[in-house]
Amino acid sequence: MRQTEGRVPVFSHEVVPDHLRTKPDPEVEEQEKQLTTDAARIGADAAQKQIQSLNKMCSNLLEKISKEERESESGGLRPNKQTFNPADTNALVAAVAFGKGLSNWRPSGSSGPSQPGQPGAGTILAGASGLQQVQMTGAPSQQQPMLSGVQMAQAGQPGKMPSGIKTNIKSASMHPYQR
Amino acid sequence: MEAPPVTMMPVTGGTINMMEYLLQGSVLDHSLESLIHRLRGLCDNMEPETFLDHEMVFLLKGQQASPFVLRARRSMDKPGAPWHLRYLGQPEMGDKNRHALVRNCVDIATSENLTDFLMEMGFRMDHEFVAKGHLFRKGIMKIMVYKIFRILVPGNTESTEALSLSYLVELSVVAAAGQDMVSDDMRNFAEQLKPLVHLEKIDPKRLM
Numbered sequence: 512m513r514q515t516e517g518r519v520p521v522f523s524h525e526v527v528p529d530h531l532r533t534k535p536d537p538e539v540e541e542q543e544k545q546l547t548t549d550a551a552r553i554g555a556d557a558a559q560k561q562i563q564s565l566n567k568m569c570s571n572l573l574e575k576i577s578k579e580e581r582e583s584e585s586g587g588l589r590p591n592k593q594t595f596n597p598a599d600t601n602a603l604v605a606a607v608a609f610g611k612g613l614s615n616w617r618p619s620g621s622s623g624p625s626q627p628g629q630p631g632a633g634t635i636l637a638g639a640s641g642l643q644q645v646q647m648t649g650a651p652s653q654q655q656p657m658l659s660g661v662q663m664a665q666a667g668q669p670g671k672m673p674s675g676i677k678t679n680i681k682s683a684s685m686h687p688y689q690r
Numbered sequence: 691m692e693a694p695p696v697t698m699m700p701v702t703g704g705t706i707n708m709m710e711y712l713l714q715g716s717v718l719d720h721s722l723e724s725l726i727h728r729l730r731g732l733c734d735n736m737e738p739e740t741f742l743d744h745e746m747v748f749l750l751k752g753q754q755a756s757p758f759v760l761r762a763r764r765s766m767d768k769p770g771a772p773w774h775l776r777y778l779g780q781p782e783m784g785d786k787n788r789h790a791l792v793r794n795c796v797d798i799a800t801s802e803n804l805t806d807f808l809m810e811m812g813f814r815m816d817h818e819f820v821a822k823g824h825l826f827r828k829g830i831m832k833i834m835v836y837k838i839f840r841i842l843v844p845g846n847t848e849s850t851e852a853l854s855l856s857y858l859v860e861l862s863v864v865a866a867a868g869q870d871m872v873s874d875d876m877r878n879f880a881e882q883l884k885p886l887v888h889l890e891k892i893d894p895k896r897l898m
Contacts, residue, residue, distance in 0.1 A: 594721035594886045599856035601897050604714050606838050606853055608894035610747060610817030613840050613853070 710778065710795035711863045711872050713880055713889040716856040717835070725859070725886050726824060729833060732882055733826040741836070742767040743821045744847050746805065748813035760813065762804050766820070766847065772799040781893060790873040791891045795864055820850050823857060830872075831879060834860045859887050 519526055535543070550558065605611035717725050730738065744764050749757040761778070765771040779794030800807075805815075823836025837857050839850035861880060863872050880889035 593718065594724075595715060595717050595888060596856055597888075599718070599854045600714070600716040600858075600888075600892070602854055603716050603838060603856060603858040604892045604894060605897040606819065607858065609898065610819075611897070613817040613819050613838075 707867045708795050708797070708864050709782075709792050709867045709869075711790040711792050711865065711876060712891075713790050713861040713876055714892050715859045715880075715883075715887040715889040717859055717887050718856050721886060722835070722857055725835065725857075725883070728883065728886060729824075729826045729835070732879070733828040733833065736827065739825040740767075741765065741821070741823065741825055744818065745821060746818040747816045748808050749816045750811070750813045759816075760808065762800075762808065764802075764804075773802060773804045774798075775800050775804060781895075788870060788873050789877040789891060790863075791893065792873070794867075797864070815844075818844070819853070820847055828879065829875075830863050830865065831876060832862050832864075834858075834862070836860075859883075859889065861889050 519530070534540070553561075602612060606613055726738075742765070744766050746762045748760045748762060750760075751757045759778070761776045763774040763776065775798045777794075777796040782792045782794075784792075818841055820839040820841060821836045822839065823834060826833040826835075835857050838853045840853050841847060842849040842851055861876055863876060865872050876889075883889060
């Protein structure tokens with residue numbers, strides 16, 4: 512009684528056939544007998560061949576499944592993976608750190624920006640300091656190097672202007688004195 | 691003209707030198723929403739704050755080769771806010787183990803005549819841009835996600851054009867010098883934003 516947790520009150524002759532039965536049910540026994548006769552009928556070689564083909568088919572199927580899973584996973588991740596572009600990161604950091612790609616385009620002598628440079632240089636020259644104006648009136652032959660020095664800087668760079676003009680003033684100012 | 695590195699300066703009193711610890715990354719436009727959602731979850735609970743700033747960078751060319759750089763920033767959408775003048779020193783090239791870019795930082799709030807004052811002092815504007823984006827906070831960490839716009843006509847902030855198809859993401863802390871555990875906290879936070887954004891220490895000199 513203790514062993515069965517109170518489910519079997521008395522271990523009597525009625526209980527034994529039910530609980531200690533090892534023979535399978537009649538239907539199951541029939542089926543098993545049929546299967547064993549079939550298996551014996553085929554013969555050992557045919558049976559081996561069948562086993563091998565079954566194994567091969569199983570492995571093929573497994574491979575196909577795993578490939579499908581891998582492909583679908585990476586296919587699903589790939590569009591999501593591009594959430595940032597390292598080249599953009601570098602461009603943005605350079606822009607914030609020292610203005611690369613912003614209003615100060617600094618190409619060396621390309622024709623595009625030099626066109627806005629022309630009218631830009633004109634306007635900046637018009638609003639320039641007194642030194643510059645003296646320079647312009649006193650040395651008309653120096654116009655050429657002066658303008659070219661101004662063209663190198665762009666319209667958005669007032670910071671570069673004084674240095675360009677200063678060097679030209681230095682080089683050109685020798686002439687009025689020497690003359 | 692550049693201030694010497696903080697570690698070399700003698701302690702003679704005055705204000706405490708503040709350092710800015712910085713990590714930067716970027717996110718493409720189409721992933722911005724998911725990043726904002728993640729940040730709203732991770733960061734302190736507050737109203738989502740957007741900003742539209744116009745920043746001008748001024749250079750003072752002295753006798754030395756390297757000019758002195760000051761950054762002036764004004765808010766375009768919050769009228770009445772003071773202008774913000776900032777000095778950023780050279781990044782401290784010390785510890786390779788330090789996870790963030792560290793540089794000396796001085797922040798000053800100024801009135802609106804800042805540009806006139808700087809021009810009188812001899813500064814010349816080098817470049818300018820407009821920054822538009824979102825601002826988040828977590829403790830002392832500040833996270834900014836913004837898009838940089840190039841100003842096509844100098845001085846005209848209406849004619850702008852986006853610089854790239856990405857938003858710049860910056861994680862920064864302004865703290866007193868010597869607090870290196872700050873960079874560990876920043877790195878832990880940056881881990882939480884992967885794989886959306888890779889925040890890392892980017893040396894601007896490498897990009898020159």
